[in-house]
Amino acid sequence: MTTSSFRIESRESVAIALFDARGEEVAAGEHIVDVAAAPGLYRIVFRRCGLASERVVEHRGATSIIDPGPKITTPSLIAGASTSHEYYTIPATQLSQTSCNLFVFVRREDTNVGPRVVPSEPLWLHDVNGRPLKRLQPGVTEPGVGYAAYLEGIAPGPYQLRAPRSLRNLAITIPQDRRAQIFLADRGRLVLEDARISLVATDRPFDPDSPLAATMEDAIFALRSGRPLPAGVRGSAPTDNTDDLCLGIARAHLALRDRDEPAFEAIVDQLRPYDAIPDVAILVAVRDRAPSVPWAVPPLFRASLALALSRSDWRPSPGAIDEVVRARYSDSVWCTWSSRAWDTRWVEPSVDYLRQTESSNDIATRLRLTVSTVEQTIAAMDVASPQLGGRSAPIDPLVVPGYEIQERIGRGAQGSVFRAVRDRDFAKVAIKIVPLFGGDAQYQRVVRELALARSITHPNVLRCDDSGKLTDGSAIWMATELCSGSLLDELARTEEPMSEHVATTFMFDVLDGLSALHAAGIVHRDVKPGNILVRADGHAVIADLGLAKSRDAIQLSITNVAGGTARFAPSEQLLDFKRATPAADVWSVAATLYFALTLQHPRDVYSDQTELEAAVGNPIVPIRERRADITDALAACIERALSFSVDARPRDAQALKAELRSALAAPTP
DSSP states (O other), X not given: OOOXXXXXXXXXXXXXXXXXXXXOEEEEEESEEEEEEOXXXXXXXXXXXXXXXXXEEEEOSSEEEEOOOSOBOOSSOOTTBTTOOHHHHXXXXXXXTSSOSEEEEEEOSBTTXXXXXXXXXXXXEEOTTSOEEEEEOOSEEETTTTEEEEEEOOOSEEEEEEOTTOSSOEEEEEOTTEEEEEEEEBSSSBOGGGOEEEEEETTOOOOTTSHHHHHHHHHHHHHHHOOOOOHHHHTSOTTHHHHBHHHHHHHHHHHHHTTOHHHHXXXXXXXXXXXXXXXXXXXXXXXXXXXXXXSSSOHHHHHHHHHXXXXXXXXXXXXXXXXXXXXXOGGGSSSOOOHHHHIIIIIHHHHHHHTTTOOHHHHHHHHTOOHHHHHHHHHHHHTTSOEETTXXXXXXXXXXXXXXXEEEEEEOSSOEEEEEEETTTOOEEEEEEEEOOSHHHHHHHHHHHHHHHHHOOOTTBOOEEEEEEOTTSSEEEEEEEOOSEEHHHHHHHHTSOOOHHHHHHHHHHHHHHHHHHHHTTEEOOOOOGGGEEEOTTSOEEEOOOTTOEETTSOOOOOTTXXXXXGGXXXXXXXXXXXXXXXXXXXXXXXXXXXXXXXXXXXXXOOTTSOHHHHHHHSOBOOGGGTOTTSOHHHHHHHHHHTOSSGGGSOSSHHHHHHHHHHHHHSOOO
């Protein structure tokens, strides 16, 4: 049988396998396979960083195949991206040749997929504290193809990009001699969590076919797959690390993950002159084993990273790279941060680790934080856990007579909630444990919550069936019906804003429950997504009457207890929560509905403000700035309920329900 040359070539990091028509492997190799093969059909499998692609080829004579291997989906127009097309790469290349140091290119996935108008929402530039600087205007738009290009000349420094419907902000620091090239996908919202960023020399235009872009693609594959650093990335020129600072940051993260300490230290030493970039400062802190991070970023983010970097092991744990990949943000490891994401990833496990060996004073001194910041963080964690002997208690020592405790399913400002089974009938219930370390005032408040919970019997108010004290008197427990989760859980599960129908359906249940409370002379004062529970049948119930106030009850002086959750409470309640009226609950319901529809809070909170300062002083952001498809009638109803003036709002839950129904029934223009 005659044979002829069969050559297959791919990228350096791609493994190639050649199979004949019977499925038997003929040849295998990496990057290049060169074999003599008989005529016939062959299947070629390309594997790269855990991904695979295939081709079927008919080999007749001398055959030469060049294939880059598996492609990725990314908003960046690099050569190996499956969503890159000439109608995007050509204008992006041309437009990026301007001298502006901020170039943002927004596009549909392709000309037939995505919103009709690009951009589908406004893009804002904010300062490092989150204060708005300007609304960016596209310099060039092409409606037919579906892209928009922003060309801005701005001063070097740290900024935030914010789109109204995004789940997070995009933070970008532009050094003195650099320009930022940012690529975003538009899927009916600007997907900031998938941003592709390059920080290159001011005279370098975008070039999707450059070796630099190919090396970045290798880095993305490695980040996504969890595989070792590909040969193409490991062996690329050292200058690549500073030609595109984002590539250097990515390579440092990969070397850190692979525990290649010499490579990691060499890359970080190259990046060190750019430590004004938070991502570089993080890596420098790890390289030098120095947890202090004095760069100018929002204080909460700085504090949480400082706590995490203080771990004694060589790689901080939880590692930033691992957590970001698990959260599907592998395209935006560098140059991004979000208080919503990072607080939960870093602060709690880091403080738990630190306080095992150090006092609050020692932690504060070493991390250049105030003692009060550290103590508040620890206190916020402790208050959400049952206390035994003044320390956080594991589940095992908890004994609730008549119930088998199984697992913790939630925790909040007042206590923890556990799934449990009732001994007498094997019913599944929720057990809430409220630690008693606040003296008689706290005890009286918890007893009052129990009395209120039992006095109201309504299908949309959480039912409390039983209660008691732990045997050592350290906490009160209460048994309630077991729900499938909270409204906050529903939003976190999809990571998408709710539709008008779904969100308002939940709110009607909430308003029915609140109407029963208001009719009984009770103001809840802590309506928020976490206190709205969802039953298995999909209906919502109001939970947690810990801050509720009866108009006829004796007023308690509760110290160190906030007047509700600041982001979901009206200013008059936060200033004097004892005087809260049903109109305060109306405001909180409207704020919760606003959040369900936008995944953002009605008031911006800048990082140089406290939550209370923002709640009392900052204006309401019109909801249509954050979600343009909300009807005018619904937007007007929500904003009226969020009025600063108590008299301008609906007077109680029943009145808000009537206005909400009218808004939904209003004809759409």
